[in-house]
Amino acid sequence: MNLLGVWAIYRFEMARFGRTFWTSLVVPVITTSLYFIVFGSAIGSRMTEIGGVPYGAFIVPGLILLSMFTESIGNASFGIYMPKWAGTIYEILSAPISPLETVIAYVGAAATKSVIVGLVIFATAHLFVDLPVAHPFAMFAFLILMAVTFCLFGFLIGIWAQSFEQLQVIPLLVVYPLTFLGGAFYSIKMLPPLWQTVTLFNPVVYLISGFRWTFFGKGDVTMAASIGALALFLGLCLAIVIWMFRTGYRLKS
Amino acid sequence: MRPGQSLCSIVMTQPAPDTPATPALAISGLAKTYASGVVALHAVDLTVARGEIFALLGPNGAGKTTLINAVCGIVTPSGGSAHALGHDTRTDYRSARRLIGLVPQELHTDAFETVLATVSFSRKLFGRSRDDAFIEKLLRDLTLWDKRDAKIMELSGGMKRRVMIAKALSHEPELLFLDEPTAGVDVDLRRDMWEMVRGLRERGVTIVLTTHYIEEAEEMADRVGVIAKGRLIIVEETRTLMKKLGRKTLTLNLAQPLGAIPEALANWNLALAGDGHELVYEFDTQAEATGVPSLLRAMSDLDIGFKDLNTKQSSLEDIFVDLVHESAAEKHP
Structure with missing residues (x-):
């Protein structure tokens, strides 16, 4: 086990975030505030409570998830795409470090940043709404697991992408639709029955529902289904990333 | 034995008994066919002894870089094996890679990193603990110490090349690959580079360099291997080769x-x-x-x-041109 090597990559990535520290924190705070102003105050005042939770508070888990999803994919994909693009990947590939260790280092760093972003949005939300947290430990655990999962997903996009355009396409084409349609700003129980069934194929539904459960003690689907979906998504991403390193897919020829 | 000289001091001057006869690099049947179908290496065999300076000579596209990259883990070989100081570069890659340093041909650097940070990073990436004194000496030797806090993007091409060398040497490798070390490098740096290579050899580091500057091979190498179209056509001591084909x-x-x-x-x-x-x-x-x-x-x-x-x-260059043409003629009579 090359712990020094893992630590070196982790520190390198954290230093990279450090250079853009303020922009990367200010942007989610402003975005979140805008959502609160639009959804919370302007529209929210005309919305009834959803399942006994005021609308302003109801959208917080979805907002945190949306920002973390975007940040994670952006950071993790860029983290591995840049060395590929600049050619500095040669050093990682020729180093005495295993594929799993490389993934731990890169994804660990990106996930750290995502967790920080999630917590900052959580804190910002308190400025706008009363936000009770029913299961604080579960909430924190869910936050971390989601960060890791999203970062793994971002990491594999970074390996897969062969241009900056491809790097942008997945967040725009996949993440936003899935998150918005996954009940980030509403309960899927508000949808007509047919759409409720269709929506159940969207993995983000389970993540938002589970995360919302940790806040309010209830969600659209059972907690077991949420944990199962998260574990499945995480396992799948990890398996694909390991396979990419083993075979050298788009990393080595 | 002079009177008064103890037996012990004589024993001490003998070569260390634990020096293994294991070659620094042993390649057998190493082959690479790229996904496009291009055969870059046809089952190459090569053994480089410890402390040797070996020059791999060949035109562009001959397979020099592929050979190095297949040993270092950047290219997955299609067949064959390579051992670095006795360690299989695929099954025991951790031990092998710890002992290998690589200076690639292209100047791949992190633009925003400082010189000191990037060199220290490389040392840790290869699993070596921090050693400020060593890194300082390394940077001084490569006249990079004054630039240690400069961002790499502010450096000239020659200085970037020095940074690449410093990174490759940061973990004190025993086998160093220099891929076209003096391509596009000014006279000063070239001289420094040769100086450095000699210094490394004195410390027992084995060096494999690729070049198409023949004078470099002639000047530096103990042995020369000529590679063309993915085949090692000839491996010979530099002097013998010069004599034989001179x-x-x-x-x-x-x-x-x-x-x-x-x-x-x-x-x-x-x-x-x-x-x-x-x-x-x-x-x-x-x-x-x-x-x-x-x-x-x-x-x-x-x-x-x-x-x-x-x-x-005639220089090695002429010899080399003859060889490449001969092998091409054999293939297409």
Whole structure:
């Protein structure tokens, strides 16, 4: 086990975030505030409570998830795409470090940043709404697991992408639709029955529902289904990333 | 043994008994076919002894970089194996890679990192704990110490090259690969580089360098391997190779220009150059008779005078061009 090597990559990535520290924190705070102003105050005042939770508070888990999803994919994909693009990947590939260790280092760093972003949005939300947290430990655990999962997903996009355009396409084409349609700003129980069934194929539904459960003690689907979906998504991403390193897919020829 | 000299001191001067005879690099049947179907390496065998400087010579696209990358883990070989100081580079890659340093051909650097940060990073990435004194010495040796806090993007190409070398040496490798180390490098850096290579050799580091600057191989290498179209055509000690294939040319500056080579001189391999002002004779230094004295006598008999003459030993470059052409001719007779 090359712990020094893992630590070196982790520190390198954290230093990279450090250079853009303020922009990367200010942007989610402003975005979140805008959502609160639009959804919370302007529209929210005309919305009834959803399942006994005021609308302003109801959208917080979805907002945190949306920002973390975007940040994670952006950071993790860029983290591995840049060395590929600049050619500095040669050093990682020729180093005495295993594929799993490389993934731990890169994804660990990106996930750290995502967790920080999630917590900052959580804190910002308190400025706008009363936000009770029913299961604080579960909430924190869910936050971390989601960060890791999203970062793994971002990491594999970074390996897969062969241009900056491809790097942008997945967040725009996949993440936003899935998150918005996954009940980030509403309960899927508000949808007509047919759409409720269709929506159940969207993995983000389970993540938002589970995360919302940790806040309010209830969600659209059972907690077991949420944990199962998260574990499945995480396992799948990890398996694909390991396979990419083993075979050298788009990393080595 | 001088009186008073203890037996112990003699034993001490013997080579260390634990020096293994394991070669620094042992490649057997190493092959690479790219996904596009291009065969970059045809089952190459090569052994490089410890402490040796080995030059891999070949034109662009010959497979030099593929060979290095297949050993270092950047390219997955299609077949064969490579051992670095006894460690299989695939099954025991951790032990092997810890001992290998690589300076790639292209200047791949992190633009925003400082020199000191990027070199320290490389050392840790290869699993070595922090050693400020060593890194300082390394940067001083490569005249990078004054630039340690500069961002890499602010450096000139030559300085970036030095940074790449510092990164490759940061974990004190025993086997160093230099891929085209002096391509696009000024005279100063080239001289420094050669100096550095000699210094590393004194410390027992084995060096494999690729180049198409023949003078580099001639100047530096103990042995030369010529690679063309993915095959190692010849591996030979530099001096032997020069001797074996060395040709000389004798150029005679004639007093009076000649229109054509006279009949009487047809036995020699002659050519006219410089509008008939120069007579060029190419001969093999290893032949029993070079034919030079008899040529000069024959010319004297014909009353062809010359003002000046010079001979030139063919460089590795000429040898190399001959070899590559020969192997191409064998393939397409």
